[in-house]
């Protein structure tokens with residue numbers, strides 16, 4: 001059974017998509033290879049649309065997986081740029097611009113009493129999913145400095161997260177997955193030294 005919080009611990013949909021590559025037995029494993037995992041990932045990120053064809057449909061699944069993987073590649077480049085130079089390179093920005101400006105999204109408005117609601121709807125499911133995910137990146141990059149986007153400190157973990165804590169001291173993808181694991185190792189090492 002997959003750890004449920006794995007798909008949302010990044011704190012933003014685009015980081016959650018990056019986190020679909022995980023370390024397993026010291027090898028990177030692509031979770032998007034499994035249609036059921038794609039479905040869970042979409043669901044937990046609020047993206048499982050009623051009109052998405054059933055992921056057991058192989059052609060559809062392949063298309064969806066390829067689109068998500070392409071988007072994920074772009075985000076990997078974004079992270080590389082931010083890590084290397086603290087800003088986006090012109091080529092990565094162009095790629096983002098091209099992707100974003102090709103999305104077809106319709107705005108819808110509704111009114112509930114005094115409350116006005118502005119929503120969006122993709123022309124196709126992939127427009128909807130793509131827009132939601134890429135918008136989360138715009139939101140992150142316009143609201144936090146790049147050093148708040150971090151890799152988990154555990155040496156065998158490649159998961160990322162957006163640190164939105166007040167102190168900015170978050171170190172682990174999650175306490176359960178890595179924080180405690182690390183503490184347990186340190187405790188073990190300390191006791192081993194004492195005994196030696």
Ligand SMILES: [Zn+2]
Pocket residue numbers: 152153154157158159172173174177178
């Ligand atoms: Zn971790």
